[in-house]
Amino acid sequence: MAASRGAVALAGYEVARQVWIFQAFVLDALAVAAQSFISGFLAKGNMFEARRYSSRLLQIGLWCGALLGALVWASSSSIPALFVGDPATREMVGTMLRYIAPLQPVCALVFVYDGIFIAARDFTYTAQSIFLAGVGSWIALVYAASLPATSVGAVWMGVNVLMIGRAVALGSRYLSRRGPIPPSSDDDVEELEVPEAAK
Template identity: 40%
Template sequence: NAINVVLDALLIGGFGPVPALGVAGVAAASTIAQWIGAAWAVAVVVRRLGWPAHLRMSEARGLLRVGGDLFLRTGLLTGYLLLTTRTATSLGAESGAAHQAIRQFWIFAALGLDALAITAQSLVGYFLGSGWVSEARRVAGVAALWAVVLGALLGLGMWLFRDGIAALLVPPAAQALFFPAWLLAAVVQPINALAFVTDGIHWGTGDFRYLRNAMFVATGAGALGLWAIEAAGIASLLLVWAVTDGWIAIRAAAGMLRVWPGIGAAPLARPNR
């Protein structure tokens, strides 16, 4: 991220012999930073573990299967966010500006909540791998409780500091559209936190196919809702975020039901080994 910021400053506006690239500079900075990060990660792994002596095709197939499920899950999530941006911008420049501010803050909040999700993933995976399923379920319960608490605090902060955030992120012409949708996004933060934390729990159990299928259902329902807004010709950013709240709620409900009571072949519903 630090490299990306430095390259943005250098490539967007130019400096010395480096020409100003504008939007292309943003893309170049992100691409270079990603490649540096990837090379760094590979170097750390090789230094600690060494090069593999051989590649087992059975393991490779398993990794590709998991990677495919995660690719589809993340692709559907990203695709839904792109659809919301398309719908919001089709309502006008002011709606697009207001939506982008809320969407970027939502992504920022999601990355923060990922800290709890990754902790849950690690602990659930550890206990489940050790055969202590009851302890893994206990970790899942504690993580879900903290998700609700942190989500509520985040939502409260969004409501208390709404004026300052609007002044910082949104042009005056778009603020009338921004506030109702912003408050709706704030209200759903506890549920949003549950959605991301239960994702982490299911990563820890290796339940990637279930996550993929749940995201298919949520994104299908969300896309249908956005299509209905456009088909009805309703110019309402608030409705875009109401549909998004529904998309979040479906993800959270699917994540919770897989743990409590444990629908389907739920890994956390098995007895201790």
Template identity: 35%
Template sequence: MAAPRDREIVRLAVPAFLALVAEPLFLLADAAIVGHLGVAQLAGLGIAATVLQTAIGLCVFLAYGTTAAVARSLGAGDLRAALAHGIDGIWLAVAVGGVVTVAGVLLAGRLTALFGADPEVTDPATTYLRIAFLGTVPLLVVLAATGALRGLQDTRTPLVVAVGANVLNVVLNLVLVYPAGLGIAGSALGSVLAQLAGAAVFVLVVARAARRHGAPLRPDLPGVRAAGRSGAPLVLRTLTLRAALIATTYAVVLGAHGPRQQAVDLATHQLAATLWAFTAFVLDAIAIAAQALTGRALGAGEVAETRALTTRMIRWGVVSGVVTGALLAAISPAVGRLFTGDAAVQELLVPVLLVAALGQPVAGVVFVLDGVLIGAGDGRYLARAGVLTLVAYLPVVLLCGWLSAGLVAIWASFCAVFMGARLVVLRHRARGDAWLVTGAAPRPQPA
């Protein structure tokens, strides 16, 4: 049975892999283009990206929760209910996105100031962030619609849309930053316009499928509220992950002495974090397959198949982690020159990436197990596990910053303590039976 399971994993993971590779290219393209404006602008992009990714990352439940609910209904044989769950997720994305947009635009300056960087860094960070927050609703709609399609076992459509939006993003960035002379503001504006175009295509695809199968397109308030409640534990889980990343960036600022070292450390950290996100998305392709296949199998009541799929996907996670780690180590001496001409940033980036490469096999297993438990709807455990992991990590990374241990030590603590703790708590849960709950996700009835 390994071969059929492998084919299922590959069928979902390969398009998801390509789509997820395209997603971080939004930031990679921004970093490559903005990096040639200067170190201060690149460092500012690093702070703005941390804030924006935190805000959007907290809403990733729109994709994960929707995938699990849609896949369970699909496994139970109710395609209309599956699509209705997808529509609920999109309407929830619109509502949440509106709130985040207003708050983000109004608070952009205060959010960037929290990192304590010099004005030459926080000013471009604020400029980028204030514009980028205008793309929140499209981004969240893309998350929800992508989750719906993944739950329907379709990872090819998100790939096509992601590639198209990414190409448009690069073109708009190049035009708006340099010929149009908008600088870092042009980079933010180009990304917003590309995100808006991608969201429009996703909405069209999901709406057409819903019409074909009789699922309502109008907002169903009980369904939207139920989607919000089921996603709440995933918000806490994601909050702990984002808090760890913010604490890591804060430790970088805390440990730097003087404006020059601060700019170099932040710029290097931004590049390393972007490349880590790139490899994380690569590894997360198997986690996406895990979400979809686990939800479908449990919806159909197939506990033994769920166990077998989990074992197989863990093996895929280990192999993928070894491969991405080897590639990251191989490119570490040269990749810095693609993003900046600053020799200090290029030199510091090499050992940081080597540390990140060593953490890839652990990350591969962590992402797979995370995907399995998300697909099972085990959000409450993931929330509790996230809190425990954060409690273990914060004292270590903040101590590294306070002692000025250096950027390499900070990244070593991230890979060893943070990712290691996540591996322990997720592996512990996967060995038990409490997460193996069968049946379709219920839909509330209108009053």
């Protein structure tokens, strides 16, 4: 897709992709934390703590994604200078960075959801959600191919649709009582440990 839009667009895409991958590795650390914590609680049968930690990690992921997105947006004019010297390519990289930065909170949620669902061993639904989101991404790419060559956003349309689709699919599963870690009921309060000072 990027190659069909010229050398400048291709170079801009490759630099922006490296920034996107770097952010993905940073945010994916939360997925590792989710796998570790959540699997431990589920092994003990403590569904309440598994859900509580899952929700907290999702909140942290949302904030971390927003912070990274804001940093990329704010530095979108300086980051390109670290990679390229051509003014046109620098401008292209900056434009692409500003295009992908707002979606970082969504990407962060997806990575945390991955960790949660892997810990809960809900592999079937995870695979199905990836397939459906991939179909949506393919449709978006077909549409993007018909857009003018000057449309920079078209290059990232497939990736964005993929991540948004995955976030919606995994989020709906997480909020459903049919999910692997369903929302807590009033009965879960009994599992809370009473602090020593309150006894």
